[in-house]
Amino acid sequence: MYPILYANLTLNTTWFQQLLTRRIVPVDIMSLSSLRRRVMLARTYQNKLALTFAVANVVVVILVLSSRQHLLSLLVVSRTFFSNVTCNYVCFDTPATGNRLGNYMFFYAVVHYVAWLTGRAPCVRNASTTTPLDRVFDLDIARVGCPDRCPVNTFSDRLVYAYDPRVTALVNVPSNQTILLVGYFSSWKYTDPVASRLRRSLKFRRKLVQFADNFLSVNVPPGWSTLSFVRVGVHVRRGDFLSRWAINKGFTVATPLYLQRALGYFVERFERIQFIVASNDIPWCRKHIISSTWDRNRVNITFSENHSAGQDLALLASCSHIVITSGTYGWWAAWLANGITVYYADFPRQGSSLGNRSRAEEYYPPNWIGING
Numbered sequence: 001m002y003p004i005l006y007a008n009l010t011l012n013t014t015w016f017q018q019l020l021t022r023r024i025v026p027v028d029i030m031s032l033s034s035l036r037r038r039v040m041l042a043r044t045y046q047n048k049l050a051l052t053f054a055v056a057n058v059v060v061v062i063l064v065l066s067s068r069q070h071l072l073s074l075l076v077v078s079r080t081f082f083s084n085v086t087c088n089y090v091c092f093d094t095p096a097t098g099n100r101l102g103n104y105m106f107f108y109a110v111v112h113y114v115a116w117l118t119g120r121a122p123c124v125r126n127a128s129t130t131t132p133l134d135r136v137f138d139l140d141i142a143r144v145g146c147p148d149r150c151p152v153n154t155f156s157d158r159l160v161y162a163y164d165p166r167v168t169a170l171v172n173v174p175s176n177q178t179i180l181l182v183g184y185f186s187s188w189k190y191t192d193p194v195a196s197r198l199r200r201s202l203k204f205r206r207k208l209v210q211f212a213d214n215f216l217s218v219n220v221p222p223g224w225s226t227l228s229f230v231r232v233g234v235h236v237r238r239g240d241f242l243s244r245w246a247i248n249k250g251f252t253v254a255t256p257l258y259l260q261r262a263l264g265y266f267v268e269r270f271e272r273i274q275f276i277v278a279s280n281d282i283p284w285c286r287k288h289i290i291s292s293t294w295d296r297n298r299v300n301i302t303f304s305e306n307h308s309a310g311q312d313l314a315l316l317a318s319c320s321h322i323v324i325t326s327g328t329y330g331w332w333a334a335w336l337a338n339g340i341t342v343y344y345a346d347f348p349r350q351g352s353s354l355g356n357r358s359r360a361e362e363y364y365p366p367n368w369i370g371i372n373g
Contacts, residue, residue, distance in 0.1 A: 086121075087150030087151065087176050087177060087178050088119075088120045088121060088175055088176070088178070089120055089121050089122070089123045089142070089144065089150070089178045089179070090111050090114045090115045090118065090120045090121070090122050090123065090178070090179045090181065091111060091122070091123045091124060091125040091144075091178065091179070091180055091181070092107040092108075092110065092111050092125065092180070092181045092182075093125065093154075093180055093181065093182045100132065100309070100328075100329065101132045101133070101136065101309050101310070101313065101329055101332075102327060102328030102329035102330075102331060102332050103184065103186075103328055104131050104132050104133050105133065105202070105328070105332045106184060106185050106186045106190070106328060106332075107181070107185065108133055108139075108141075108198075108201075108202075109185070109190050109191045109194070109198055110181055110185035110190045111123070111141075111181065112194045112197055112198060112201070113167075113190040113191070113193060113194050114155075114167065114170055114179060114181060116193060116194050116197070117167070117168065117170060117171060117193075118170050118171050118173065118179065119175075120175075120178075120179065121142060122141055122142070123141060123142040123143060123144050124141055124142070124143040124144075125180070126143070129143065132309075135205075135310055136204065136205060136208065136309070136310035136313060136314075137201075137202050137203055137204060137205065138203050138204075138205055138206075139201065139202075140201055141201070150176075150177065150178045151176065151177045151178070152177065152178050152179075152180050153170075153173045153177045153178070153179050153180070154179075154180045154181075154182060155167065155170060155179060155180070155181055155182065156182040156183050157181070157182065157183025157184055157185050158183070158357070159183075159184070159357045159358065159359075160184045160186060160354060160357045160358050161184070161186045161187070161348065161354075161357070161358035161359070161360075161362075161363035162186070162187055162357065162358050162359040162362045162363060163187040163189040163190065163359075163362040164183075164185070186328055186331075186363060187362045187363055188362070188363070188364065188365040188366075189362060191335065192365070202336070204310075204313075204314045204317070205310070208310050208311060208313075208314040209314060211307075211311050211314060211315075212311070212314040212315045212317075212318045213318075215304070215315055216231070216276075216315070216318060219274075219276075219302050220274075221274055221300035221302075224272070224274075224300070227272060228272065229270075229271075229272035229273060229274055230266070230270045230272065230273050230274070230320050230321065231273075231274050231275075231276060231318075231319040231320055231321075232263075232266050232273055232274070232275050232276070232319055232320065232321045232322065232323060233275075233276050233278070233315070233316035233317075233318075233319035233321070233322045233323070233333060233337060234259075234262075234263070234275050234276065234277045234278070234289070234322075234323045235277075235278050235279065235312075235316055235322070235323070235324050235325060235329065235330035235333050236254060236259070236277065236278075236279035236280075236281065236284075236285050236289075236325050237253065237254075237279070237280065237325050237326045237327040237329065237330060238253050238279065238280060238281035238284060239280040239281055241253050241326055241327065248352075249352060249353055249354050250348040250349040250352025250353055250354030250355045251326065251347075251348060251349075251354060252326060252344075252346055252347045252348060252349050253325065253326055254325035254326060254344045254346075254347075254373065255373045256288040256289075257373040258325070258344055258346070258371060258372070258373020259288065259289055259323070259325075259373070260293065260373075261371050261373055262323045262342045262344075262371050262373075263275060263289070263323060264294075265342055265369070265371065266321060266323075266340075266342075267294050267298070267299055271298065272298050272299075273298065273299050273300070274300045274301075274302060275289075275299070275300070275301045275302065275323075276302050276304060276315060276316065276319055277289060277301060277302065277303045277304065278304040278307070278312040278315060278316055278333075282303055282304075282305050285303065286303065289301055309329070313329070313332070313333055313336070316330075316333035316336075316337065317333055317336035317337050318337075319337050319339070320337065320339045320340075321337065321339040321340040321341065322334035322337045322339065322340075322341050322342075323341075323342045324341065324342070324343050324344065325343075325344045325347070326344060326347040326348075327347075330343075331343075331363075331364075334368070335365075340369070341365075341367075341368040341369065342368070342369045342370075342371055343364055343368050343369070343370055343371070344370075344371070344373065345360070345370035345371055345372045345373075346372055346373065
C-alpha cells in the first residue's frame with residue numbers, strides 16, 4: 001500500500017493536468033515540514049473539499065514516483081542481464097536448400113576451426129535448429145540464439161574447394177561480437193588444426209554403429225572368415241552431378257577408367273581385399289565395377305544398397321582405406337576412415353567457374369593420392 005499524506009494543497013488544476021499530460025515528476029517535491037503546515041491550515045479553515053483534492057494530488061505524485069523508480073529498477077536489471085550475455089560465439093549460417101551431409105560437416109568443422117583460432121565457443125546458430133548432422137552424430141555443441149541477442153560479425157567465404165586466408169583476420173574481431181560464417185569452407189586446412197577435437201565430437205549415433213558392425217559381419221566373403229583381409233570403402237557420386245547445371249558449373253563424375261585404376265592401386269598392395277561400394281547410382285556401379293577383373297580369391301566387391309546417407313557414411317568410415325570420386329560426402333568418409341585415400345584428380349573441371357574457385361592442394365590433404373581417369 002502507498003502511504004497517504006494529508007495536506008491542504010490549493011486546487012492548482014493546471015499544475016495537476018500538466019503532471020498527468022507530460023507524465024513528468026515535479027522537481028520541487030514539498031518537504032515534510034511544508035506538508036505539516038498545509039495540513040494545519042486545512043484544519044483551520046475546515047476545507048474538507050480542498051483536503052480531499054490534496055490527498056488525491058499527493059497520492060498521484062507518489063504513484064508516479066514509485067512507477068518511475070520501478071522502471072529505473074527494471075532498466076538496471078535489464079542492463080545487468082544483457083551485459084552478462086555471452087556473445088563470444090562462432091556459428092555458421094544454415095543454408096535454406098542445396099546442401100547435404102558433406103557440406104554440413106565442413107560447416108561444422110570451420111566453426112570449430114574459427115573458435116580455436118579466435119578463442120571463442122562453437123555453436124549452432126539457433127537453439128531450436130536441427131541439421132542433417134543431428135541425424136547421424138551425437139553432437140556436443142552449444143545451441144544458442146546468439147545472433148538474436150548479440151552484435152554479429154559476418155564473414156563470407158569467397159571460395160568453394162579451397163582455403164580462404166582472409167579468415168585469419170577474424171582474430172581481430174572484438175570479443176563481445178559473435179562471428180557468423182557464410183560459405184562452403186571446404187579445405188583440409190580448416191580441419192587439420194582441430195582434427196582431434198572433431199574426431200571426439202563427430203561420434204556416430206549408436207544405431208548407425210550397430211548397423212555398420214552388423215553389415216560387415218554378415219557380409220564377410222565366403223571362405224574368408226578365418227583369413228585376414230583388408231576392407232576398402234568406395235564412394236561413387238553421380239546423380240545430381242550429371243545435371244546440365246552441374247556440368248556447366250564444373251562438377252564432374254568419375255569414369256570407369258578411374259575406378260579401375262583406383263581399385264587397382266589397392267589390389268597391387270594388399271593380398272586380400274573386400275571393396276565396400278556405396279553410391280547414389282548402384283546400378284551403374286554394378287555395371288562398371290566388376291570383380292572378375294581381378295582374382296576372386298583375392299578380391300571381393302560388396303555393394304551397399306537402399307541405405308541412408310548416415311548408414312553408408314558409418315559403413316565407409318568403418319573401412320581401413322577409401323576410394324572417393326566427387327563431392328564432399330566422400331571426402332568426409334575418407335577423413336573419418338583415416339587410412340589411405342585415393343581421390344579423383346579430375347574433380348572439379350579445370351577452367352570452369354567451380355574450378356576457378358577451387359585449389360586441389362588446399363581441398364585434398366597432402367597425403368591423399370590423386371589419380372586421373
